[in-house]
Amino acid sequence: MNEELAELAASGATALVSAMGTDLWQEARRLMSGVIAQARGSRRKELSVALDRSSTATRGAVDASVLHYWTEALAQLLERNPALAQDVMALASLRATEQPGVAIQVNSATHSGEVFAVLHGSQHFASGPKSRDRDSHDRDSRGRDSRDAEERP
Numbered sequence: 001m002n003e004e005l006a007e008l009a010a011s012g013a014t015a016l017v018s019a020m021g022t023d024l025w026q027e028a029r030r031l032m033s034g035v036i037a038q039a040r041g042s043r044r045k046e047l048s049v050a051l052d053r054s055s056t057a058t059r060g061a062v063d064a065s066v067l068h069y070w071t072e073a074l075a076q077l078l079e080r081n082p083a084l085a086q087d088v089m090a091l092a093s094l095r096a097t098e099q100p101g102v103a104i105q106v107n108s109a110t111h112s113g114e115v116f117a118v119l120h121g122s123q124h125f126a127s128g129p130k131s132r133d134r135d136s137h138d139r140d141s142r143g144r145d146s147r148d149a150e151e152r153p
Helices: 003-019 025-036 041-054 064-080 082-092 129-137 146-151
Strands: none
Touching (some): 025 082
16 A cells, blocks of 8 residues: 555544544544445445444544554555545544634543643643652641741741
């Protein structure tokens, strides 16, 4: 498969998986159903079932295995029928209409992960031994900030 079609398959899969569980899902599903309709035999049935199963995804939950599945599926379909590129391009270009004043941000961390996020503006974060030592030394035995106590009359 040539590099352009492989990238198109990845872009189409990313758009499809990103739309799952959002307001874009019905349009993404319609576009993907059109692509799947070009598949042959049992592969068409398999992909249709997978697409229906994917419709139950939750907002913001992008599963790497689902993304891989759809990337491979689109790559195979494009390899067999390069004329599908235009349909996959329509799927890949699917974007939410921007609504003024509305912003959606999804952040998650698992196990011992940390998330530091900002939606608008900037974020300043210091990490490492020096910043942690400074914070622990600035607290008294009751957990109060010792710098505040020094400033009081």
